Amino acid sequence: MSERSLNINIPVLTRVEGEGALDLSIENGKIGELRLRIFEPPRLFEKFLEGRSHMEVPDMVARICGICPVAYQMSAVQALESILGLEPGPWLTDMRRLFYCGEWIESHSLHIHLLAAPDFLGFSNAIDLAGKHPDIVRRGLRLQEAGNAIVRLLGGRSVHPVGARVGGFWRSPTKADATRLLEELKTLLPQAEALVRWTASLPLPDEKQDFESVALGKAGEYPMNHGRIISSKGLDIDIAGFEKEFSESQVPHSTALHCHHNGQDYLVGPLARMNLNHDTLPDSTHKLAEETGICFPSANLFHSIVARALELHLALTEAIRLLQNYKPADTPYQQATHRAGIGFGATEAPRGILWHRYELDETGSIVSARIVPPTSQNQARIEADLRTALNNFGLDKPEADLRQHAETIIRNYDPCISCATHFLKLKIKQT
Amino acid sequence: MKNTLPRLAVHKFSSCDGCQLAFLNAGEALLTLSRRAEIIHFSEAGWENPLAKVDIAFVEGSISTPKDLERIKAVRESANTLVTIGACATAGGLQALRNGVKQFADWVGDVYASPEYIQSLPESRPISAHVKVDLELWGCPVTGKQVLDALGDLLNGITPVNSSEPVCSECKRSGHVCVLVSKKEPCMGPVTRTGCGALCPAFGRACYGCFGPAEQANTASLAKQFEHMGLSAKDISRRFLFITSATQPFSDTGHGYLEQEDV
Amino acid sequence: MINPHPPHLARIIDRVQESDDIFTLRLRFNDPSIQSAYEFKPGQFNMVYLPGAGEVPISLSSDPDQKDSFFHTIRVAGRVTKGIDKLGIGDEIGIRGPYGQGWPLESAEGKDVIIVTGGLGCAPVVAVIHYVLKRRERFRRLVILQGVKHSHDLIWRASYERWAQAPDTQVLIAANATEAIWPWHIGTPIDLVQQADFDSANAVSMICGPEGMIVAAAKSLTERGLPEADIHVSLERNMQCGLGLCGHCQLGDKFLCKDGPVFAYPEVKFLLERGGL
Amino acid sequence: MPIPHYLPHSSLQQLFEALTEDGYAIVGPQAKENRIDFGEIRNTAELPWGIGLIQDAGASQLVDGPKNRCFAWANGPQAMKPLLFAPREPLWQIRHGKNGYVVDAINPETRRLAVIGLRPCDLSALRIQDQHFLEGQYPDSHYGARREGLLVIAVNCTHPAATCFCASTGDGPGAKESFDIALTEDDNGFVVETGSPEGEQILARLALKEALSTQMETAADNLRNAASSQRRSLVSDNLRDVLMSRLDHPHWDEVAERCLACGNCTAVCPTCFCHAEIEEASLGGNHSLHSREWDSCFGERHGYIHGKQLRPEIKQRYRQWLTHKLATWHDQFGRSGCVGCGRCIACCPVGIDITEEAAALLK
Ligand SMILES: Cc1cc2nc3c(=O)[nH]c(=O)nc-3n(C[C@H](O)[C@H](O)[C@H](O)COP(=O)(O)OP(=O)(O)OC[C@H]3O[C@@H](n4cnc5c(N)ncnc54)[C@H](O)[C@@H]3O)c2cc1C
Ligand code: SF4
Ligand code: SF4
Numbered sequence A: 001m002s003e004r005s006l007n008i009n010i011p012v013l014t015r016v017e018g019e020g021a022l023d024l025s026i027e028n029g030k031i032g033e034l035r036l037r038i039f040e041p042p043r044l045f046e047k048f049l050e051g052r053s054h055m056e057v058p059d060m061v062a063r064i065c066g067i068c069p070v071a072y073q074m075s076a077v078q079a080l081e082s083i084l085g086l087e088p089g090p091w092l093t094d095m096r097r098l099f100y101c102g103e104w105i106e107s108h109s110l111h112i113h114l115l116a117a118p119d120f121l122g123f124s125n126a127i128d129l130a131g132k133h134p135d136i137v138r139r140g141l142r143l144q145e146a147g148n149a150i151v152r153l154l155g156g157r158s159v160h161p162v163g164a165r166v167g168g169f170w171r172s173p174t175k176a177d178a179t180r181l182l183e184e185l186k187t188l189l190p191q192a193e194a195l196v197r198w199t200a201s202l203p204l205p206d207e208k209q210d211f212e213s214v215a216l217g218k219a220g221e222y223p224m225n226h227g228r229i230i231s232s233k234g235l236d237i238d239i240a241g242f243e244k245e246f247s248e249s250q251v252p253h254s255t256a257l258h259c260h261h262n263g264q265d266y267l268v269g270p271l272a273r274m275n276l277n278h279d280t281l282p283d284s285t286h287k288l289a290e291e292t293g294i295c296f297p298s299a300n301l302f303h304s305i306v307a308r309a310l311e312l313h314l315a316l317t318e319a320i321r322l323l324q325n326y327k328p329a330d331t332p333y334q335q336a337t338h339r340a341g342i343g344f345g346a347t348e349a350p351r352g353i354l355w356h357r358y359e360l361d362e363t364g365s366i367v368s369a370r371i372v373p374p375t376s377q378n379q380a381r382i383e384a385d386l387r388t389a390l391n392n393f394g395l396d397k398p399e400a401d402l403r404q405h406a407e408t409i410i411r412n413y414d415p416c417i418s419c420a421t422h423f424l425k426l427k428i429k430q431t
Numbered sequence B: 001m002k003n004t005l006p007r008l009a010v011h012k013f014s015s016c017d018g019c020q021l022a023f024l025n026a027g028e029a030l031l032t033l034s035r036r037a038e039i040i041h042f043s044e045a046g047w048e049n050p051l052a053k054v055d056i057a058f059v060e061g062s063i064s065t066p067k068d069l070e071r072i073k074a075v076r077e078s079a080n081t082l083v084t085i086g087a088c089a090t091a092g093g094l095q096a097l098r099n100g101v102k103q104f105a106d107w108v109g110d111v112y113a114s115p116e117y118i119q120s121l122p123e124s125r126p127i128s129a130h131v132k133v134d135l136e137l138w139g140c141p142v143t144g145k146q147v148l149d150a151l152g153d154l155l156n157g158i159t160p161v162n163s164s165e166p167v168c169s170e171c172k173r174s175g176h177v178c179v180l181v182s183k184k185e186p187c188m189g190p191v192t193r194t195g196c197g198a199l200c201p202a203f204g205r206a207c208y209g210c211f212g213p214a215e216q217a218n219t220a221s222l223a224k225q226f227e228h229m230g231l232s233a234k235d236i237s238r239r240f241l242f243i244t245s246a247t248q249p250f251s252d253t254g255h256g257y258l259e260q261e262d263v
Numbered sequence C: 001m002i003n004p005h006p007p008h009l010a011r012i013i014d015r016v017q018e019s020d021d022i023f024t025l026r027l028r029f030n031d032p033s034i035q036s037a038y039e040f041k042p043g044q045f046n047m048v049y050l051p052g053a054g055e056v057p058i059s060l061s062s063d064p065d066q067k068d069s070f071f072h073t074i075r076v077a078g079r080v081t082k083g084i085d086k087l088g089i090g091d092e093i094g095i096r097g098p099y100g101q102g103w104p105l106e107s108a109e110g111k112d113v114i115i116v117t118g119g120l121g122c123a124p125v126v127a128v129i130h131y132v133l134k135r136r137e138r139f140r141r142l143v144i145l146q147g148v149k150h151s152h153d154l155i156w157r158a159s160y161e162r163w164a165q166a167p168d169t170q171v172l173i174a175a176n177a178t179e180a181i182w183p184w185h186i187g188t189p190i191d192l193v194q195q196a197d198f199d200s201a202n203a204v205s206m207i208c209g210p211e212g213m214i215v216a217a218a219k220s221l222t223e224r225g226l227p228e229a230d231i232h233v234s235l236e237r238n239m240q241c242g243l244g245l246c247g248h249c250q251l252g253d254k255f256l257c258k259d260g261p262v263f264a265y266p267e268v269k270f271l272l273e274r275g276g277l
Numbered sequence D: 001m002p003i004p005h006y007l008p009h010s011s012l013q014q015l016f017e018a019l020t021e022d023g024y025a026i027v028g029p030q031a032k033e034n035r036i037d038f039g040e041i042r043n044t045a046e047l048p049w050g051i052g053l054i055q056d057a058g059a060s061q062l063v064d065g066p067k068n069r070c071f072a073w074a075n076g077p078q079a080m081k082p083l084l085f086a087p088r089e090p091l092w093q094i095r096h097g098k099n100g101y102v103v104d105a106i107n108p109e110t111r112r113l114a115v116i117g118l119r120p121c122d123l124s125a126l127r128i129q130d131q132h133f134l135e136g137q138y139p140d141s142h143y144g145a146r147r148e149g150l151l152v153i154a155v156n157c158t159h160p161a162a163t164c165f166c167a168s169t170g171d172g173p174g175a176k177e178s179f180d181i182a183l184t185e186d187d188n189g190f191v192v193e194t195g196s197p198e199g200e201q202i203l204a205r206l207a208l209k210e211a212l213s214t215q216m217e218t219a220a221d222n223l224r225n226a227a228s229s230q231r232r233s234l235v236s237d238n239l240r241d242v243l244m245s246r247l248d249h250p251h252w253d254e255v256a257e258r259c260l261a262c263g264n265c266t267a268v269c270p271t272c273f274c275h276a277e278i279e280e281a282s283l284g285g286n287h288s289l290h291s292r293e294w295d296s297c298f299g300e301r302h303g304y305i306h307g308k309q310l311r312p313e314i315k316q317r318y319r320q321w322l323t324h325k326l327a328t329w330h331d332q333f334g335r336s337g338c339v340g341c342g343r344c345i346a347c348c349p350v351g352i353d354i355t356e357e358a359a360a361l362l363k
């Protein structure tokens, strides 16, 4: 091993959502400083929410992230409904899962094809990739569009959908629209299967790391809209316990907060979910998972892309199931009477647990809000991963290779930096 | 052949990334686009040449930090035609709710343990507040159709059309139930510019103004009507001070009612 | 029922740059049978269609007896005209028309013809000038009064000079602002009416330009004894269809595209004097 | 005039069946999300039985109505207009062919429609739209294709809304012309009149009894009551000269303070016909679609010419609407452009009332 010193600075990470950078110094053959810098300007949503009616929350929090607005809306309505004493009935529960499936399909397909795949095939972007492998990119675009179509069915548009509200959906889709979409989705299943096989065939580095996977679980199904918070180290708590168990801290180099569990970094997202919940996959997805030859739980972080593809397959399978016997609801939403209180919501955004906490006063207005997005939870993990993986990769490798590898590692988390930049300090101001 | 194609950039400032998805969600049109133009800069999609000269630059996001301010000037320098996309870039965005808020510094303190690390301008402002903009596409988010139609026109050498008629006109063409008249919902459609396809009324709910003010936005009259319908001054101010709170007619009417609320 | 909407394709067979932002296209329908059947009167207009941009109303500026082609003189204004400006010989555009009522050239025969134009309003009447000059014996005096904001807005300068040489023809030009050497009047076309030489008992006037200027010109003409019924004006409004269907060109009791754009002054006097309608 | 017959409610379905046999698609009113909406129906059960409708300036609300009536309401925001004059439709497309451009005309797909439930005001409006779209120098083929084969089953108004003023414009509440069949509802069924050979031919197959004189009297009474119950009225039948001489009346400013220029009144007005044309090119650059869509004199496109708005202020736009509708319409169509349906009153988000504004302008 050489004893060289090197500064690697990636001023703008590409093919990630939002704006971040990486500063890395290698001193005498060892990694010195390593900082995932997030400089996306803070947008202070929690403050804007204060004083607003709870009915405005879904439209407002959607604007935190254009890639996973559904997740924001779903965590928010869960928290608010728990305060207002609304119980989603079976129709709503199904439709919210369908809504979520749409976002997973869209987001996962976008990440796999447009952001991650070029790394593994030696291209710098998806358009160049399409030049050589048009079928791969087209498959991705079609799947992504199918996810968008599901979100549109319930939400009107796929970015900042307008259909969801506290208490349900503003409108139930017509049977005809649902049937049309169902037929389209059915034709895509083979594509999703092929996608899983294709991700499993990619030249993924073989490397194990020691980390804690954290996800929702014990939901009676593969988790999306609800569950307990569980981990590979035996954690099993109600979502209300999140703040006690997990701590956030601010670091000077980032507008996003770092999350820790027992002082350690941890992983959220597709691989964490798959590691903890693979036994709840539907049969067809489970079979595909076995076919890949990957044994979940997996300690190889590069298996994230396979987990993502498997989740896409699962979401498509689930969407088809949910649409199969679809009936429009007479009353797609319940109206609530105002109540004061504190409520929690946690759902599985495409990138991992998205946790919300709201306090309402007796007029139904927000007193305080706290939002913990998945990317800030993964931030410490990404830095730890980089330390380990780059060492394994070999710090004496050419600089260009080190850079490329570092970027591939970061991208593997599908970080969403726009989401990551509005968090609260640890203490909620008590008013 | 390839290098004679028009050159394109997509830049991001303070935003949710949702408007750039107009490109990434375009499906087959994304591939068509790549045959008609050469993408030079688009970080999220893998191109990083922020300063390279381009024919058309799309800008998402508002200006909210001192760094942004330097960067937008460079972007303007680099581009022949500069098109802003979305409510953040054309109107300051939802984050402009902080504009004029006296406690802004405290807010940063409330959100961050060490606010001294956070570099932020006191106001979130649209791109046009700082540099000349050639075309403003409104919406939170812009639709794929808006962006691709405008881009198609620009590539064909045609000035894009950019309608600012009210949501009501689209709503009526679509045959939706008027939620204002039939359900007494405080719909912002009459003063909001179209482009979304009157989505909210289609879902039986009141428009919340995410496309910004229409050409003739008689906000005072609509607000009066909201009063008649029983909305409080606070409720009315919140209708106008939401996604595009920094635009003139919305901001005036919204703050007017906010002050009423204060007394 | 014949579908009146789709345009016919025509090819640009010649193009002349008249000034920085004004150009003339010579056009011929691709389909020879359409070209040979195509007839129009000066003052009528076509809906000119640029594929991918839209349609705009443009007056015919050529002599109606020229059967093998027709001309449009176009000023670059916005979306459609900017796009057309980029076209050259051999390119195609869409055309439907002719629409509307032309100038009353038959009833002008045997009379003095006074043409008053303001600014860029000249295109619709240039065809009249050509028409009269070519059939000089059928008309008495030809008086051309043209006003522009600034002298460098004057297009067809050479043409005016040439026309001024024609028998029994008076050309008077005025500009509100001028370059150093300006052989003509400084002022408005209204001033020119005073200097015009015509027999008010036996004359017809045709006016085209901004509405305010039309009203002022008509007023000075009537002051010189010309009956209002002998004054004709060409008006402009937004036109989407040209067929009398879209409603955009409605002005008072008229639809400009079918009842006009050329009107006898008394028909529209009230509306124009009123303004702001 | 053929003798009126009586169609019991229980036989209405037979009428539907006869229409279906003749190849008509039936379009009729339904109660939907708080309004009356015209759409395709197959079964008389889909009609708004037991539904009433309360309308006022800027307000429209479905309520319970008489159980055994399906036409106990006045009108919804739209009836005939969108069925013939499409809110948006393509006219042609253009593409690159081998030797240059190719223009393809796009003609609408049409079906023979039987529309049930049009009101007398709607018939007058239909007459005006026919005049506008079909009787000029360039008849509109798209409107014409839909109009052809249209069968009109009118229903006279027994339950005018507070916004209705057809009695004052002379357009209702009873239909006089432009229908194939006209119905007047009572608690048990309808007095039926026919207005065309097609109407008669269809009715003949239903084996209906002649209407009893009591039934006819009830119908006439109901219509008289309907007329006398109308509280709103439009002041005079020809407002041309008065309005055109009040173009500077201070009341225009007063309305402009309230008017949102949202164009809802023009969109719901059954006689308004303004439309704009739009061109949408494909991103690939080899194809473009030319369409038309409803436009409004309140919109930015209406008074625009090369870089200039002829009517930049709301006041001028409202004046344009009212003076065209109530004044110069007379010159163009031989009658007022208002048929007294009251839609613009109910559908105006701020409740601007054409009858009040006209009255104020006459003061
Ligand atoms: C009867 C008639 C004859 C005309 N003859 C000529 C002529 O010979 N030469 C010439 O240069 N110009 C003429 N004009 C004006 C010409 O139609 C406008 O300059 C042109 O429509 C501008 O369109 P644009 O797309 O370039 O501009 P934009 O400002 O981008 O206009 C956009 C749209 O607005 C509408 N529009 C804008 N201005 C007008 C207008 N003045 N009249 C009608 N619709 C308008 C059109 O629908 C157009 O597509 C005439 C206008 C009329 C009504
Ligand atoms: S629902 Fe809203 S947008 Fe639609 S017509 Fe009514 S006021 Fe206008
Ligand atoms: S209706 Fe209004 S709030 Fe809803 S999507 Fe459209 S502009 Fe936005």
Ligand code: SF4
Pocket (backbone or CB within 6 Å): D265, D268, D269, D270, D271, D325, D337, D338, D339, D340, D341, D342, D343, D344, D345, D354
């Ligand atoms: S002007 Fe108003 S009342 Fe008259 S016909 Fe039109 S919508 Fe009905």
